Amino acid sequence: MFKKGIELVIEIKNLNKTFKNHGKEVFALKDLNLKIESKDFVCLLGPSGCGKTTLLRLIGGLEKGDNGEILEDGKLVTEPSNERGFVFQQYSLFPWLTVLDNVIFGLSLGKSSKEENIRRAKTYLKSVGLKNTENLYPHELSGGMKQRVAIVRSLVNKPKTLLMDEPFSALDIQNRHNLQDELVRIWQKTERTIIFVTHDVDEAVFLSDHIVLMGKNHGHIKEIYNNKLPRPRNKNSKEFLAIQNHITELLEG
Ligand SMILES: Nc1ncnc2c1ncn2[C@@H]1O[C@H](COP(=O)(O)OP(=O)(O)OP(=O)(O)O)[C@@H](O)[C@H]1O
Ligand SMILES: [Mg+2]
Known part of the structure; x- marks a missing residue:
């Protein structure tokens, strides 16, 4: 290879x-x-x-x-x-956090400001058609939407792999x-x-x-x-x- x-x-x-x-x-x-x-x-x-x-x-x-x-x-x-970002078979979202908070959860430990994290999360969510779901909770989403959120959550960290x-x-x-x-x-x-x-x-x-x-x-x-x-x-x-x-x-x- x-x-x-x-x-x-x-x-x-x-x-x-x-x-x-x-x-x-x-x-x-x-x-x-x-x-x-x-x-x-x-x-x-x-x-x-x-x-x-x-x-x-x-x-x-x-x-x-x-x-x-x-x-x-x-x-x-x-x-x-x-x-290295992971996406698992089971939607591994935190049920008590909104879509936006799920996405920025891992980022809040990083170096950038909260405003910057929110801006980045929103850009990624928009790019996978989840613009209007930011304030919803995981139980309010379909399986496909949950998995999109999980993908976005691993992407915002900009992992190489x-x-x-x-x-x-x-x-x-x-x-x-x-x-x-x-x-x-x-x-x-x-x-x-x-x-x-x-x-x-x-x-x-x-x-x-x-x-x-x-x-x-x-x-x-x-x-x-x-x-x-x-x-x-x-x-x-x-x-x-x-x-x-x-x-x-x-x-x-
Ligand atoms: N934690 C564990 N304890 C004991 N055996 C395990 C453990 N994890 C995996 N195995 C064994 O290792 C082998 C490989 O398992 P693995 O889960 O990696 O397979 P897989 O290809 O992902 O299968 P699937 O398509 O069903 O998800 C299997 O024989 C499984 O029983
Ligand atoms: Mg397996």
């Missing part, structure tokens, strides 16, 4: 992670090696239990591997950092497609690196530059598919469907 002269943001070397399940040691990740370039959109794709979430949490510094290492810009990842764990899987198909479109737009505009977990082939083909196919046994990488399909992508095009079929075959093979 690494081309000469291109900035590398994440490098994973010989990473292993085991868990004890009922006294038995199971490999969630085994001898995993991966290089991710700056500003790439990378999807981690694979069946349930193949280690996608574990890998994302380790990249985010939320958990430690047993051995091996994860480097971010050449530095060892040992803990969470503002350079956005780590997303099946963020759209709880949404209906229409909302999911809308947010996929929006995420690509945000990614193109803000030039972040995105590492996006999904088990949906269609989603991976639509979003990514590279698809990391993971196999079920001992959380390993089966193959990396470089997705050169031009953007904007049309899910009904012949080319799209051909790649989708190819990826499905690779996953099943």
Whole structure:
């Protein structure tokens, strides 16, 4: 995945992670090696239990591997950092805070003034069509709106890397497609690196530059598919469907 002269943001070397399940040691990740370039959109794709979430949490510094290492810009990842923003599958908003307060929550600990934080939060909310929701509480929002707020909350911190764990899987198909479109737009505009977990082939083909196919046994990488399909992508095009079929075959093979 690494081309000469291109900035590398994440490098994973010989990473292993085991868990004890009922006294038995199971490999969630085994001898995993991966290089991710700056500003790439990378999807981690694979069946349930193949280690996608574990890998994302380790990249985010939320958990430690047993051995091996994860480097971010050449530095060892040992803990969470503002350079890495998370969006989880479950809408992780604070129910007692308004949309605006949810978004500026993480920012209020930073250096800029409250007015500046509010201005920035409002700009981001507007850019994802949430201009009129600033004073609403999470229970007053639809699932798609909540997930938009969660994305905005991680973006306002301007992280270099956005780590997303099946963020759209709880949404209906229409909302999911809308947010996929929006995420690509945000990614193109803000030039972040995105590492996006999904088990949906269609989603991976639509979003990514590279698809990391993971196999079920001992959380390993089966193959990396470089997705050169031009953007904007049309899910009904012949080319799209051909790649989708190819990826499905690779996953099943
Ligand atoms: N905290 C934990 N304790 C024990 N075992 C765990 C823990 N977290 C993950 N595992 C095990 O590690 C393996 C990988 O789990 P992980 O959650 O990373 O898979 P996943 O690919 O994200 O699956 P899904 O698509 O269902 O979310 C599984 O065998 C799981 O049982
Ligand atoms: Mg998972």
